Amino acid sequence: MKYTDSDVPLAEAVTLLETTTCRQVVAFLLEVDGVWDVRTLADELVRLDPTLPPDTEADRNPVEERAIRLYHCALPKLAEAGVVEFDVDEQTVAPAERLDALGAHLGETIDYSDGGGRFGGVFASS
Template sequence: MSPASDGGSDTSLSREEMYSLLASRWRRYTLYCLFVYTTPVSLATVADTVAEFEHGVPAETIPDERLTVYMRLYHTHVPKLASAGVVDYDQSEDTLSPDTGLAQLEPYLRADALDDLDDHGSWPIER
């Protein structure tokens, strides 16, 4: 477990906390990655996927945006998800895994995914 995570064990999120966590499109995209990829998944892979989702092109074609996404995830979004017990971030490996709080968000994520995917049609880059 990383220093960024409090472990999240037996954590129950309030409705307000859940809505706050899911308010950010980037945090939702990050959490979708935990369902799509085998975990643990590297933060770099998640950042690439978020950048592709945002811009609709392969991440390697937008290096500046790719770096911006990685840095924002690393400094802002992942710590918020980790402190809520939704993800476990292993800083030494630079990987994300689901934590116990993710199960509480899953029904909301499923509903949000339909809206998010309607905006983009599908995952931007087929894996």
């Protein structure tokens, strides 16, 4: 995929990429094409996040927590900006027109206070 930041100004990129979950979605979709079920995407993001401890608590489900965060926060925000296509009814997400442009900002020196790690520093904390 081509990486150009011409379509997403820095100020907008900082706002769109302010959460680790949004950064993880962008990084993941840049690497893996296709349409993803929200639950499957959540599972993949949890699997790739080295900072999450093994799920030993019966009352805590990190995949479910991530799916909820995706569905209610990250995906609507990225969809409104034209970065992903999010079908609320089908609960699917796919790359959209501005994904590459926003992805170009992942490598910039922006203070992501909760970042660091794999995928350009986006898979280090949730």
